[in-house]
Amino acid sequence: KLAGGNAPALNRYENESSPPLIHPDLPELVVKRHASINLTCSGTRAVSWVPPLSDNAVVKREDHRTAVLMIKDASAANTEALVCEYDDWQGAEEDKQAEIYIFVPDPEIPFAPENVSGETDLLTDIPCRVTNPDWHVVLRSVHSRTEVPAPYFNKIGFLGTFPEGSYVCETTVNGKTRSSAIYTVKADRGKDASTSWPVWMTWKSSAECQTPGPM
Structure with a gap:
């Protein structure tokens, strides 16, 4: 009885230690413009988006362990990572959250609008994120128009150490x-310029590209 009785307790512990679950259970979701999105997050305790x-976006709670995120009339601005997490979590950090990434392709807005402006702390990140994961992206110097080699991740942008200049x-x-x-990109003169590259952003409409003039 002791061995048999311990098994359910172990199963309960494992379940209580598991991260929240998002339905649909996918790492990313491509959604058409103007569509509605319903994402259900559930866990073993209280969860929140x-x-x-x-x-x-609005959140509807079915109970404290389930939160439904509803997005109406999806647009390119909804291209982003959405995270659900436990409200009060004392366990391992990797079990606290669940994430799904949403793409909303828009030929007129191929890059997701950013929620930041001015100086950022993104030291090695040029955060131009496409709204369609299938589109190929290149990075160019505004001054020379030459392509700048750097790894690109469609959920993040270009990563690298970039010399001062405009891109x-x-x-x-x-x-x-x-x-x-x-x-x-401007070097932070108060720090080691070889390792710290804050990014300043100036906005330009996402229209057919015109070759910039000399800077």
């Missing part, structure tokens, strides 16, 4: 070259 959430991301949609905001 991590703010900030978009203006077209723009480009992708081709329906035969037209589209550009992101212009990202201006």
Whole structure:
């Protein structure tokens, strides 16, 4: 009886230690413009969707262990990672959260609008994120128009150590070259310039790319 009685207790412990679950259980989801999105997060204790959430999103609670995130009229601005986490968690950090990434492809807005402006702490990140995961992206120097080699991740942007200057991301949609905001990189003179590269951003409409003039 002792051995048989311990098994359910062990199972309960394992369940209570598991991270929240998001339905649909996918790492990413591609959604059409103007569609509605329903994402259900559930866990072994109280869960919440991590703010900030978009203006077209509302959360409905079925009970304290289940939170449904509903997004109406999806747009390119909804291209982002959505995170659900336990409200009060004392266990391992990797078991606290669950995440799903949403893409909302829009040929007119190929790069997701950013929620930050001015100086950022993204030391090695030029965060031009495409709204369609299938689009190929290149990074160019605004001044020379040459392509800058750097690894690209469609949920993050370009990663690397970039010299001072202005950069723009480009992708081709329906035969037209589209550009992101212009990202201006300036070294932080108060720190080691070889390791610290804050990024300043100036906005540019995502329209057919025109070759910038000399800077």
